[in-house]
Amino acid sequence: MASHEQPFRFQYPVPVRFRDIDVGGHAHHSMALVYFEEARAAYWREVVGRPELEDIDYILAEATVRYHMRVLYPDTLTIGVRVNLLGRKHFVMEYDARSTSGERVASGETVQVMYDYRAGRSKPIPPEVRARIEAFEGLTRGQAGAHPRDA
Numbered sequence: 767m768a769s770h771e772q773p774f775r776f777q778y779p780v781p782v783r784f785r786d787i788d789v790g791g792h793a794h795h796s797m798a799l800v801y802f803e804e805a806r807a808a809y810w811r812e813v814v815g816r817p818e819l820e821d822i823d824y825i826l827a828e829a830t831v832r833y834h835m836r837v838l839y840p841d842t843l844t845i846g847v848r849v850n851l852l853g854r855k856h857f858v859m860e861y862d863a864r865s866t867s868g869e870r871v872a873s874g875e876t877v878q879v880m881y882d883y884r885a886g887r888s889k890p891i892p893p894e895v896r897a898r899i900e901a902f903e904g905l906t907r908g909q910a911g912a913h914p915r916d917a
Contacts, residue, residue, distance in 0.1 A: 774846025774862055775902065776813060778805040782841045793837035798872040799829060802861045805845035806876070809859070813902045814895055823889075827856065828877040835871045842866055849899050855880050855888045857899070 780801045788794040811817045837843070846862035856879045863872040882889040899905070 774848050774860075776805075776809050776847045778808045778845050778847065780804050780843050780845050780863075782837055782839050782843060784839055786837075787839050790836075791838070793839070795831075795833065797837065798831045798833065798863065798874065801843055801845055801863055801872070802829075802831075802847075802874055802876065805847045805861065806859060809847045814898050816895075823881060823883070823892075824857075824878040825881045826876060827879045829874065830876075831872060831874040833872050835865070835869055837863075837865070837871050843871065849903055849905070852891060852896055852899060852905065855890055857891065 782793055782797075786793040786797045786800075807822070810822060816822070843866075844864045846864070848860050849857050850860050851858040856877055859876050859878065861872075861874045861876070862870060865871050880889050880891050880895075881887070
């Protein structure tokens with residue numbers, strides 16, 4: 767996870783639904799990934815400018831979740847999302863989920879690999895996607911450069 771504690775520029779509200787609750791009276795542990803996914807899709811639409819389902823040209827390669835507190839119903843979580851690394855073919859997103867009261871309930875990180883579904887293989891991050899993310903996140907070329915995962 768990123769070591770900086772700067773605020774997340776992109777935030778997306780996600781309701782905790784009754785169906786999310788398990789026998790323990792809180793959201794099932796798998797729901798954090800669903801909440802992150804909803805916020806990630808909103809980021810792709812709003813920041814990257816790719817609003818259609820067929821505009822999603824990445825695959826999820828890795829996910830890490832840390833649980834800080836129980837997620838209770840009813841609530842609407844605010845999910846902070848940011849890209850903290852842009853490689854040649856992959857990018858890393860960081861998440862911060864907060865309850866209505868502002869308490870951190872979960873945090874995490876995912877690695878996405880750009881993917882050409884027709885060719886069935888990974889592809890480089892398109893220049894326009896890279897430019898939009900760098901501009902929104904304020905990433906410099908050094909922060910957005912290549913990473914060993916791209917080798």
